Amino acid sequence: MIDLLKHELAKTIRIYNSKGWSPATSTNYSFKLAPEDKDIHISKSGIDKANFTSEDFMEVDENGNPINFSIHLKPSAETGIHCQIYKLFPSTTCILHSHSVYPVLWSLEHKELVFEGFEIQKGFEGVMSHQEKVVIPVVENSQDMAFFENWMKENGEKINFHCFVIKGHGTYAWGKNFFEAKRHLETLDYLCELKWKSNKA
Numbered sequence: 001m002i003d004l005l006k007h008e009l010a011k012t013i014r015i016y017n018s019k020g021w022s023p024a025t026s027t028n029y030s031f032k033l034a035p036e037d038k039d040i041h042i043s044k045s046g047i048d049k050a051n052f053t054s055e056d057f058m059e060v061d062e063n064g065n066p067i068n069f070s071i072h073l074k075p076s077a078e079t080g081i082h083c084q085i086y087k088l089f090p091s092t093t094c095i096l097h098s099h100s101v102y103p104v105l106w107s108l109e110h111k112e113l114v115f116e117g118f119e120i121q122k123g124f125e126g127v128m129s130h131q132e133k134v135v136i137p138v139v140e141n142s143q144d145m146a147f148f149e150n151w152m153k154e155n156g157e158k159i160n161f162h163c164f165v166i167k168g169h170g171t172y173a174w175g176k177n178f179f180e181a182k183r184h185l186e187t188l189d190y191l192c193e194l195k196w197k198s199n200k201a
């Protein structure tokens, strides 16, 4: 199962790269085999996502410390964000991060992204109708992982659609499995592109 999951996730990472979602070795991805697991499989730092393979994951513990530590292995610089998402949303087993352009463009001008009236909103788990209002929080960017950990702890009740956007940076989305995480990331990206293009038309 783990080999298949790594293979599927690596393939998706390469596809996202081809869409321009992870330029210049950016972005990071992780999964757990079961929600109750402590070990996290996360993408190594500095890998060109065009060539990402199932060998490019490494294991860290629930606090982001590498397991089987080697000086050649460094987890993503944003590992702390993954650890906090797993802690706050315990049914999560997969987290995807994107630097795609449209959420970043929106994040520059808004403290939250509001969507209403789009069929694709139903891509978010729990949303049953295009008439529901979907509000995605935007957080300031920082190089300090503790900043994000605190923000998530303090704003957990505002994170209702399994994703958030970092201003001028990108998107985090997650799910109870890989398929659901992928659906959430792609739903948010599509909504941002749709709204940006309709507003600018």
Ligand SMILES: [Zn+2]
Binding pocket: 026, 027, 028, 078, 097, 099, 169, 170
């Ligand atoms: Zn990033």
